Amino acid sequence: MTSVKQFQVTFDCAEPERVAAFWCEVLGYVTPPDDKNAAVDPDGVGPRLYFQRVPEGKVVKNRVHLDVRVGTGLVGEERLAALEAECARLIPLGATRYQLLLADEENESCLVMQDIEGNEFCLD
Structure with missing residues (x-):
């Protein structure tokens, strides 16, 4: 049986290029030259993100979301400070x-x- 080694996270959205640019800034990803609706990790470690245009708007809470790991290993006030700093950015x-x-x-x-x-995401 074959095991999956790579995956892509796909977002439904109204403005794919704009949302892709946002996530590139959040994660330090880049837009590949051949696909302005995608965001990829320049180090090739993180998953590829793809943003597809859909006609309907978001109605309810996401069932799946990204956790942006900015407080890993931190606790208490130090963790809260890291979360707040990233929020401010x-x-x-x-x-x-x-x-x-x-x-x-x-x-x-x-x-x-x-x-x-x-779309909801967590600073974690």
Whole structure:
């Protein structure tokens, strides 16, 4: 049986090139010269992101979302400071702050945000 080694994450959106450019800035990805609707990791480590135009707008919460790992290994105030710093960097790019989820018995703090078309993602 063959095992899958690579995958692509696909976003439905109204403006693929604009959303691709946003995610390139968020993740440090680049737009490949042959596909302005995609974002790829220049180091070839992270998954390829693809943005496809759809006619309908976003209606409900995402069932799948990206976690942007900016606080890995950090806890408490140090983690919150890293999340807030990244949030401050992303807001001028068009992201929206949605909800801060504070640490509990099971999870560390994370910050829920939305991209320029309202897709949720977490600063984790």
